[in-house]
Amino acid sequence: MSQYKVVHYINQFFGQVGSEEMADYPAEKREGPVGPGIAFTMAFGDQAVITATIVCGDSWYNENLDLAKKTVLDMVREEKPDLFIAGPAFNAGRYGVACGSIADAVQTELGIPAVTGMYVENPGADMYREKVYIVATGDNAAGMRRVVPVMAGLGLKLVKRQEIGASIEEGYLPNGVRKNFFDQKRGSLRAIEMLLNKLHDKPFVTEYPMPSYDRVPPGPAIRDLSRASIALVTSGGIVPKGNPDHIESSSATRYGSYHIAGVDDLTSETYETAHGGYDPVYANQDADRIVPVDVLRQFEKEGKIGKLHDWFYSTVGNGTSVASSKRFAMEITEKLLAQGVDAVILTST
Amino acid sequence: MKLELGYIDIHGIRFGDRNAVEDGILILNPGPLIEQVLADPHIRQAHLEIANPGESIRITPVKDVIEPRVKVEGPGGIFPGMVSKVDTVGSGRTHILRGMALVTVGRIVGFQEGIIDMTGPGADYTPFSKLHNLVLVMEPADGISPHDYEKAARMAGLQLAVTLGELARDLTPDETEVFKTPRIAETFDAALRGLPRVGYVMMLQSQGLLHDTYVYGVDAKRTLSTIIRPTELMDGAIVSGNCVSACDKNTTYHHLNNPVIRDLLDQHGKTLNFVGMIITNETVYLSDKVRSSDWTAEMAEYLPFDGAIISQEGFGNPDTDLIMNCTKLEKKGIKTVVITDEYAGPDGKSQSLADADALVNAVVSTGNANMPIVLPPMDRVIGTLDYVDTIAGGHDGSLRADGSIEAELQVITGATNELGYNRLSAR
Numbered sequence: 001m002s003q004y005k006v007v008h009y010i011n012q013f014f015g016q017v018g019s020e021e022m023a024d025y026p027a028e029k030r031e032g033p034v035g036p037g038i039a040f041t042m043a044f045g046d047q048a049v050i051t052a053t054i055v056c057g058d059s060w061y062n063e064n065l066d067l068a069k070k071t072v073l074d075m076v077r078e079e080k081p082d083l084f085i086a087g088p089a090f091n092a093g094r095y096g097v098a099c100g101s102i103a104d105a106v107q108t109e110l111g112i113p114a115v116t117g118m119y120v121e122n123p124g125a126d127m128y129r130e131k132v133y134i135v136a137t138g139d140n141a142a143g144m145r146r147v148v149p150v151m152a153g154l155g156l157k158l159v160k161r162q163e164i165g166a167s168i169e170e171g172y173l174p175n176g177v178r179k180n181f182f183d184q185k186r187g188s189l190r191a192i193e194m195l196l197n198k199l200h201d202k203p204f205v206t207e208y209p210m211p212s213y214d215r216v217p218p219g220p221a222i223r224d225l226s227r228a229s230i231a232l233v234t235s236g237g238i239v240p241k242g243n244p245d246h247i248e249s250s251s252a253t254r255y256g257s258y259h260i261a262g263v264d265d266l267t268s269e270t271y272e273t274a275h276g277g278y279d280p281v282y283a284n285q286d287a288d289r290i291v292p293v294d295v296l297r298q299f300e301k302e303g304k305i306g307k308l309h310d311w312f313y314s315t316v317g318n319g320t321s322v323a324s325s326k327r328f329a330m331e332i333t334e335k336l337l338a339q340g341v342d343a344v345i346l347t348s349t
Numbered sequence: 350m351k352l353e354l355g356y357i358d359i360h361g362i363r364f365g366d367r368n369a370v371e372d373g374i375l376i377l378n379p380g381p382l383i384e385q386v387l388a389d390p391h392i393r394q395a396h397l398e399i400a401n402p403g404e405s406i407r408i409t410p411v412k413d414v415i416e417p418r419v420k421v422e423g424p425g426g427i428f429p430g431m432v433s434k435v436d437t438v439g440s441g442r443t444h445i446l447r448g449m450a451l452v453t454v455g456r457i458v459g460f461q462e463g464i465i466d467m468t469g470p471g472a473d474y475t476p477f478s479k480l481h482n483l484v485l486v487m488e489p490a491d492g493i494s495p496h497d498y499e500k501a502a503r504m505a506g507l508q509l510a511v512t513l514g515e516l517a518r519d520l521t522p523d524e525t526e527v528f529k530t531p532r533i534a535e536t537f538d539a540a541l542r543g544l545p546r547v548g549y550v551m552m553l554q555s556q557g558l559l560h561d562t563y564v565y566g567v568d569a570k571r572t573l574s575t576i577i578r579p580t581e582l583m584d585g586a587i588v589s590g591n592c593v594s595a596c597d598k599n600t601t602y603h604h605l606n607n608p609v610i611r612d613l614l615d616q617h618g619k620t621l622n623f624v625g626m627i628i629t630n631e632t633v634y635l636s637d638k639v640r641s642s643d644w645t646a647e648m649a650e651y652l653p654f655d656g657a658i659i660s661q662e663g664f665g666n667p668d669t670d671l672i673m674n675c676t677k678l679e680k681k682g683i684k685t686v687v688i689t690d691e692y693a694g695p696d697g698k699s700q701s702l703a704d705a706d707a708l709v710n711a712v713v714s715t716g717n718a719n720m721p722i723v724l725p726p727m728d729r730v731i732g733t734l735d736y737v738d739t740i741a742g743g744h745d746g747s748l749r750a751d752g753s754i755e756a757e758l759q760v761i762t763g764a765t766n767e768l769g770y771n772r773l774s775a776r
Contacts, residue, residue: 166774166775166776167776168776169776174776176698177696177697177698178691178693178697178698178701178717178775178776179697179717179775179776180716180717180720180758180773180774180775181773181774181775181776182473182772182773182774183772183773183774184772185772186608186769186770186771186772187608187688187713187715187766187767187768187769187770187771187772187773187774188608188609188611188612188658188688188768188769188770189608189612189769190713190769190774191609191658191686191688191713191769192547192609192612192613192616192620192621192658192686194686194711194713195547195656195657195658195684195685195686195711196545196620196621198656198684198686198711199545199547199655199656199684200545204711206710206711206712207712207713207714207774207775207776208689208691208701208702208712208714208775209712210705210706210707210709210710210712211700211701211702211705212705246744246745248743248744248745249460249739249740249741249743250460250594250741250742250757250759251692251694251695251719251741251742251744251757251759253744275460276459276460276461276594276739276740276741277460277556277560277665277666277741278556278557278560278633278666279459279556279557279559279560280459280460280495281494281495281496317665318665318741319594319664319665319692319718319719319741319742319759320692321692321693321694321695321699321700321719322694322699322700323694323696323698323699324694324699349633
């Protein structure tokens with residue numbers, strides 16, 4: 001059985017060059033495993049072998065970032081490894097940043113899977129957790145024996161292109177990608193345990209940390225509505241009958257733009273809703289209830305507004321991801337700006 | 350209030366010439382049962398099918414799942430205000446046909462009906478793949494409105510479940526369990542002193558057609574937040590209006606077997622003092638949301654709770670109700686844990702809830718409903734595959750030529766249940 005080839009990156013301390021006073025030590029490639037590499041060799045068993053170890057001073061890497069990255073990448077490239085391991089760096093800040101930086105570079109520039117490990121409060125963790133798998137470690141090297149098998153196991157899974165489970169199963173720091181898994185206990189029991197911990201002021205870990213939402217300040221008011229071109233944009237799913245763009249009833253991946261020049265009224269014969277998240281009966285009876293074309297036409301005739309824009313934009317805001325919504329909004333906004341629209345009435349359901 | 354549940358274990362269902370339970374087998378004569386369903390002129394056609402665990406069967410579009418029960422002793426009957434007369438239930442004795450369910454299926458009303466696979470990867474995500482299912486497949490009368498059709502299908506299921514439950518009336522249970530809920534005064538007993546006073550805030554979906562829940566026959570969107578004894582739910586005081594996406598709707602089966610209630614009752618007097626529960630709706634109007642959450646927080650303080658578990662139903666718009674309930678309790682010093690599912694996008698990279706607040710710092714996640722899943726073809730389909738592309742979680746092309754389905758987890762009935770019925774979670 002052929003073994004996977006691994007290159008291991010460690011700092012001057014773990015490379016037994018010296019501690020802080022040797023942090024300027026330039027990158028150097030040695031054959032075979034060094035320091036913690038011995039533990040990795042045991043963890044890999046007969047599945048993988050460390051062919052080379054790169055030892056690099058933390059200051060040298062961080063103070064010569066471009067040169068250091070290029071130097072180390074060249075060393076890795078020569079070895080043609082299947083997997084790259086960096087660290088673990090525990091709570092050593094510059095070592096953590098170097099590990100994250102070089103692991104990320106190896107993945108993106110050489111296309112070789114990489115794993116590193118560090119303590120959650122290591123500055124490298126927040127910088128790189130969404131880019132590379134960072135196995136969670138304790139804050140000092142006493143945890144080496146526990147963390148090495150986790151890093152080795154995750155690395156082998158990556159090399160074999162096996163499905164990577166949720167962070168809590170695999171032991172990596174949450175990386176912004178939510179993954180499903182079957183917990184040991186059902187949700188109601190987990191809730192009770194979490195509540196009891198919270199009530200007794202014991203530590204507990206939320207299963208979903210609250211995100212911080214961006215708040216968008218409203219635009220300045222339109223000074224003269226009688227000259228303004230007003231567009232209608234909705235997340236209420238109003239579409240021409242038959243839903244020509246096949247907008248999904250939930251988790252929409254697209255939006256539609258529909259021409260309404262000359263249309264005074266949206267009727268049950270011509271429009272309907274594709275939205276799966278509310279009672280569709282009243283929207284289907286009269287889609288103006290969601291996209292008020294009838295009232296705006298009247299305003300247009302009365303001169304209250306300058307013009308109702310010739311197109312309305314529609315999607316389904318039902319379980320639709322924030323990422324998709326952002327994309328739709330960017331695209332729709334660009335089109336509206338290009339078409340000289342002054343203001344938008346956004347209707348939701 | 351004390352309720353004894355007697356379980357009659359069902360190990361199989363077959364059709365025969367009589368209705369009876371014999372040696373754990375439910376024998377049914379379908380003719381008269383179907384006649385009962387067709388007594389409602391809104392239903393044009395109906396038939397029954399059987400689906401057992403492990404069989405290569407796909408059931409869709411699933412509306413509701415109901416466990417047959419019968420009230421043997423004590424006031425009232427199962428599904429008070431819906432099928433039985435209005436009377437306060439939750440005490441005495443109730444018999445249950447355990448290990449089976451009645452599943453109602455029929456042409457789609459909205460977008461929310463779901464899928465139950467009895468085997469394969471989909472079966473892992475729904476608790477109903479582990480039950481012997483009697484499936485009632487219905488065809489609506491021509492030209493009836495969606496509201497009339499939904500009501501007819503809902504009532505047909507509840508009534509048939511009550512008919513089936515009657516078969517358990519005179520049987521000797523295989524197992525019994527006793528549940529006691531204290532009066533408020535009793536929660537101050539010396540024996541409970543020192544245990545945290547824990548309450549349960551149960552949010553009921555009530556946004557309109559296919560997003561409704563009924564409490565003693567009352568549409569929950571016309572209710573104010575109120576207290577209810579936990580054992581009342583075990584007799585069907587709350588039933589599903591077949592709501593929201595299949596994955597996170599509370600079916601009537603879930604209401605009857607609410608896991609938060611069961612686990613809190615189990616811990617009562619041991620690690621906590623289960624003071625009581627509040628039910629509160631999730632409506633579409635801001636003023637209703639404010640009123641319902643204000644009322645919930647006031648009641649939680651009045652009872653009082655030291656801490657509360659809050660379960661959501663549905664997603665998106667009700668996320669706002671969830672955040673209001675949670676933050677208003679927290680601001681009163683009542684510590685909370687919320688149970689919700691996530692809509693983090695198929696790639697898991699998006700924000701999971703439509704609303705957020707830093708006070709919501711203890712969340713139990715029941716999984717990302719947007720997770721893509723491939724369901725292999727099954728030998729038999731009960732119902733129809735006609736709507737797979739349009740149900741919530743499906744997309745154009747979800748149903749492939751070979752009968753397999755590529756969709757989001759959302760399509761599977763009960764997959765991300767927010768009562769915490771399953772072990773599924775996400776990180």
